[in-house]
Amino acid sequence: MRKSIITGLALLLFCSQLQATEVDIVTNLGTIRVDLEDDAAPKTVANFLRYADEGFYEGTIFHRVIRGFMTQGGGFTEDLERKKTHKAVAYEGDNGLANNRGTLAMARTQDPNSATSQFFINQVDNVFLNHGVRGGAGYTVFGSVISGMDVVDAISAVSTSTVGPYQNVPTTPVIIESVTRVN
Numbered sequence: 247m248r249k250s251i252i253t254g255l256a257l258l259l260f261c262s263q264l265q266a267t268e269v270d271i272v273t274n275l276g277t278i279r280v281d282l283e284d285d286a287a288p289k290t291v292a293n294f295l296r297y298a299d300e301g302f303y304e305g306t307i308f309h310r311v312i313r314g315f316m317t318q319g320g321g322f323t324e325d326l327e328r329k330k331t332h333k334a335v336a337y338e339g340d341n342g343l344a345n346n347r348g349t350l351a352m353a354r355t356q357d358p359n360s361a362t363s364q365f366f367i368n369q370v371d372n373v374f375l376n377h378g379v380r381g382g383a384g385y386t387v388f389g390s391v392i393s394g395m396d397v398v399d400a401i402s403a404v405s406t407s408t409v410g411p412y413q414n415v416p417t418t419p420v421i422i423e424s425v426t427r428v429n
Contacts, residue, residue, distance in 0.1 A: 266281050266282060266283070266284060267281075267282040267284050267291065267295070267427065267429065268280065268281050268282070268392070268427070268428040268429050269282060269294075269295075269298060269389075269425055269426060269427055269428060270424070270425070270426055270428055271303075271394075271422060271424075271425050272422070272423045272424045272425075272426070273308070273397060273401070273420055273421060273422055273423060274419075274420065274421045274423060275397055275400050275401055275420060276394060276396070276397035276400065277393075277394055277397065278367070278391055278393075278394035278395075278397050278398060279391070279392050279393040279394055279428065280350055280389045280390065280391055280392065281389060281390055281392045282294065282295070282350075282388060282389040283341070283343060283387070283388050283389055283390075286338075286341040286342065286343050286387075286388070287338040287341050287343070287386055287387070287388035288338075289335050289336050289338055290335055290338050290352055290361070290386050290388040291388050291389070293332075293335040293361075293362075294365065294388060294389075295427070296332065297320070297331075297332075297363050297425070298425040298426065298427065299427075301424075302329065302363060303320055303363075303422045303424065303425040304422070304423065304424050304425075305323060305324070305421065305422070305423075306319060306320050306321060306322060306323060306329065306363075306421075306422045307319055307322055307323065307324055307416070307419050307420055307421055307422065308401055308416065308420040308422070309321070309322040309326065309412065309415055309416075310366075310412070310413070310414045310415065311401060311402060311404060311406050311414055311415075311416055311420070312406075312414050313369070313402050313403065314369060314370060314402070315368075315369060315370065315372065316366040316367060316368050316369055316372065317366060317367050317369065317398060317401045317402055317420075318353050318364060318365070318366040319364065319365065319366075319420070319422055320353075320363045320364045320365050320422065321353075321362070321363050321364040324419045324421065326409060326410065326412060326415070329363065331362035331363045332362065332363075333362075334354075334357075334359055334360045334361055334362050335352070335359075335361050335362070336359055337358035337359050337361070337383055337386060338386045338388070339358065339376075339377040339383055339384045339385055339386040339387070340377045340378070340383075341377075341386070341387070343387035343388075344371075344373070344376050344387065345368050345371070345372040345373070345375040345376055345384065345385060345387055346368060346371045346372075346390075347368055347369065347370050347371055347395075348367070348368065348390050348391040348395055348398070349367070349368050349387045349389065349390045349391075350365050350366070350367055350368075350387065350388055350389040350390065350391070351365065351366055351368065351375065351385040351386055351387045351388065352364070352365055352366075352385060352386045352388065353365060353366050353385075354385065354386075358382075358383035361386065365388075366385075367391065367398050369398065369399070369402045401416075401420050404416045404417070404418060404420060405417045405418070
């Protein structure tokens with residue numbers, strides 16, 4: 247009996263470690279469910295979940311939408327005010343994951359170690375964003391859409407314009423209402 251309980255607990259622990267972290271990105275256009283790559287990009291996933299758990303993403307927008315490329319959000323309010331972020335996360339783009347359609351990657355500046363809260367969803371396979379393709383750093387992929395690509399496609403179809411210094415801003419805000427863990 248005791249051996250069965252220990253075996254059962256070990257099996258439960260093993261299975262819980264296999265279960266990936268999923269989150270729902272709820273927008274005013276629908277919900278996008280994402281499977282996060284905890285093993286391939288642990289620091290990046292932890293960074294993203296920190297912002298999610300703090301409620302940081304609530305009320306942010308997809309502020310940069312380029313049809314046939316990607317949708318970027320997670321750093322600006324509807325008024326295009328940049329939110330204060332935590333320290334940047336270390337680059338993990340050499341993790342073997344590719345910027346394919348439906349994957350999430352971290353937005354950053356020219357410095358590979360500059361990613362904070364902003365992320366983007368690839369609308370198409372963006373091979374040129376992968377690690378090593380241009381002879382150096384790419385963009386860290388840390389998750390993939392498992393449901394709601396129709397929502398991503400709807401976001402990519404919105405009208406955009408230039409607002410002040412920002413280009414490709416949706417004319418009607420695409421609001422991130424919440425980012426929450428599913429498991």
